[in-house]
Amino acid sequence: MDTDSSRVESATNLSGLRGSVLALVAVADTEEALEQLRTELLGKKGQLTQAMKELGSLPVEQRKEAGQALNLIKTEVEQALSQRIASCAAERREAALQSEWIDVTLPVSAPLFTSTGTQHCLTRVRRELEEIFRSMGFRVVDGPEVEKEYYNFEALNIPATHPARDMQDTIWTTDGNLLRTHTSAMQVRALERLEPPLRIVGPGRCFRYERLDASHEHTFYQMEGMMIDRDVSIPNLIYFMKRLLREIFGSEQKIRLRPGYFPFVEPGFELDIWFQGRWLELLPCGLVHPRVLESSGIDSSQWQGFAFGLGLSRLVMTRYQIDDIRYFQSCDLRFLKQFA
Ligand code: DAH
Numbered sequence: 228m229d230t231d232s233s234r235v236e237s238a239t240n241l242s243g244l245r246g247s248v249l250a251l252v253a254v255a256d257t258e259e260a261l262e263q264l265r266t267e268l269l270g271k272k273g274q275l276t277q278a279m280k281e282l283g284s285l286p287v288e289q290r291k292e293a294g295q296a297l298n299l300i301k302t303e304v305e306q307a308l309s310q311r312i313a314s315c316a317a318e319r320r321e322a323a324l325q326s327e328w329i330d331v332t333l334p335v336s337a338p339l340f341t342s343t344g345t346q347h348c349l350t351r352v353r354r355e356l357e358e359i360f361r362s363m364g365f366r367v368v369d370g371p372e373v374e375k376e377y378y379n380f381e382a383l384n385i386p387a388t389h390p391a392r393d394m395q396d397t398i399w400t401t402d403g404n405l406l407r408t409h410t411s412a413m414q415v416r417a418l419e420r421l422e423p424p425l426r427i428v429g430p431g432r433c434f435r436y437e438r439l440d441a442s443h444e445h446t447f448y449q450m451e452g453m454m455i456d457r458d459v460s461i462p463n464l465i466y467f468m469k470r471l472l473r474e475i476f477g478s479e480q481k482i483r484l485r486p487g488y489f490p491f492v493e494p495g496f497e498l499d500i501w502f503q504g505r506w507l508e509l510l511p512c513g514l515v516h517p518r519v520l521e522s523s524g525i526d527s528s529q530w531q532g533f534a535f536g537l538g539l540s541r542l543v544m545t546r547y548q549i550d551d552i553r554y555f556q557s558c559d560l561r562f563l564k565q566f567a
Pocket of ligand 1: 408409410411451452489491492495511512513514534535536537
């Protein structure tokens with residue numbers, strides 16, 4: 228019954244009120260329950276808010292004292308609520324940590340293990356070739372896939388007006404750069420950075436705007452090679468190419484040289500190998516054009532060299548008898564797993 232006397236009693240029986248509300252806070256054990264309790268005690272219609280209003284009915288001399296006491300209780304309850312909420316949150320986080328904890332040092336279970344990836348066949352052969360070249364004193368270099376026109380064409384003796392540009396359908400970027408159409412761009416970067424004598428190979432991805440079919444892909448791999456030294460001539464070129472092919476195929480390969488035209492070499496050749504009853508075009512090469520040397524500040528009367536552009540994708544296709552170049556980029560697991 229809400230009589231004057233009961234109001235006075237509830238407002239004055241403050242220590243009882245304090246004990247009971249703090250007990251409520253102490254037993255609430257979730258953040259939600261505590262928030263709910265906060266509303267029930269301190270909200271607009273909350274028990275303590277209500278008690279504060281009821282103080283008005285007390286005689287003036289009691290009112291002040293009771294008001295102060297009630298304010299203290301409110302502060303105390305607020306603090307108790309905040310503490311409990313914080314400790315519930317900490318407990319919840321700890322429980323989550325415990326349940327999500329994994330021991331990364333434990334051995335991997337068998338099912339996970341079988342789904343581990345394998346090296347792509349292109350990567351495998353590329354690494355093999357890098358080793359072969361390192362053993363012959365070559366250094367493996369790298370260059371950007373988005374290239375400047377200068378490195379991809381100009382410095383390789385292919386000026387803008389040169390018809391050879393039409394041989395390589397180029398993908399240009401809007402800022403006037405391009406996706407390198409061949410790894411030959413790395414020749415120039417190497418010549419700029421390294422002092423002759425030098426031997427480098429530069430494997431990498433190349434891009435052309437191609438009509439796609441079983442032997443043409445917009446993305447393919449080459450490995451550029453270059454050796455600059457004194458008195459380098461065609462016999463040196465042939466020696467290295469034959470040795471390379473012997474290492475790759477495991478035995479001496481029958482080869483033939485045909486004239487080939489590439490503006491950055493003079494003379495230029497197509498080196499074909501006899502493979503499974505037919506000639507296979509695999510290794511375009513030649514003696515580095517003096518203009519290429521000169522444009523990188525190398526005195527071509529002192530230094531000469533050879534260069535080659537091994538078709539890495541084509542080599543891998545030959546070696547594993549892959550009949551469609553598009554498998555390389557297909558991400559098809561049935562293809563990839565064959566090289567596990
Ligand atoms: N960069 C040429 C291409 O992609 C291939 C090439 C030919 C590279 C002759 C060479 C070379 O280094 O000497 O068509």
